[in-house]
Amino acid sequence: MNHSWHWSEDTEHAYLTTSLLSRWPHGFFTRQSWPSLPNTLRQRLGGDGPAYRAKQVHGNHVVTPQDLPADHAATDQLPPADAVMSVAPQQAVWVCTADCTPVLIADTQTGQVAAIHAGWRGTALNIVPTTIAKMQAQGSELAHLRVAMGPAIAGTVYQVTTHVAAEVGRSLTAMDAAIAALDDHDLVAHLQALAEPPVLPDPQSGRVRLDVRRINALQISGLGIPDEHVEIAPHCTFQEPERFFSYRRTREKKVQWSGIVSC
Structure with a gap:
């Protein structure tokens, strides 16, 4: 886990990136992006293609853009799922979090990507391994996957x-x-x-105290993905109020978005 994390602050909405995923336009956005939606934030990552997201329900269902309307603003009209997986190039997939773990996965060979919302309930239901299995069914190999977990509540305070x-x-x-x-x-x-x-x-x-990101890391390791292909952001949503919303801290239903674009 020697890859570095960087803040992209030269745009209106600052976001966090990791060199592990440098080939793919991606970002873990902060509270400063609120209340912008992915259809706006997608432009910050480059390009003007559609942005895909689902109605998150703390489960382990995975959808693709074929299941979703693009750039849909009405969350209650979206299908329920907690992971969105690409099926073609230039598809931007998104999830939102406010203490739960945002997980972005990319395949170095196929270029496909996935964005996952992994709270404790979804983690208990193996949402990350379930998504990886669906990527494998679409042609991915474990050795080609790169996994980045963004800012979330740290185990020391959860x-x-x-x-x-x-x-x-x-x-x-x-x-x-x-x-x-x-x-x-x-x-x-x-x-x-x-x-x-x-x-x-x-x-x-x-x-x-529960470290959900560590549980996810152990699930990923158990699949056979090397530790050097996994990165965990050194940021805690609960302890950094100047950067992140935290539902545990304020009980407000405000979120930050994370997204990645397939290539």
Whole structure:
């Protein structure tokens, strides 16, 4: 994970990029882009093609532009899904977040891309591996995928119940029946004992701190994708109010957008 992150601040809307995805126009935008929608932000990445997004519902359904109207402003009229995957060049796919993890994936051989909204519920449902499987069905190979996780709430400050942590953690144990069968308390103890643990202690009884991005990284590693093909942004939405909206911090329904363009 030696790739660097850069702020593009020479436009009206600042956004974060990573050299891991330098071949693809992409950006993790900040609160300064609110209330602009992807059809406007798409222009900041270059080009004037359509922007595709879905109605996010914290699930694991994946759609393609063939399932979506382009540049549609009415969210309630969009099909429900939490990942959008390209099927042709110059398709811009987008997700919005306000503590959940925005994940952008690109294929170095096919040029196809995907944008994923991975909150704890979607992560528990394996939204990232599900999307990768659909990319594989479309011709991708794991060795050719590059994955970037943008700004999200950090595990050090994300307090959840032990049950939620266990529910998310079970997404890592599908191949180990003995671990999957543990009760919530013992499963969380197992996760806390891992190297670079995705679950951290909390002083409040029945609570722990959950690192959703680390869970996703472990899911990706479990598929066989090398760590050097995965990047995690060094930014926390909860702890950086000057840059990001955080639903956990303010309970406001405001978001920042993340998008990537296929090539």
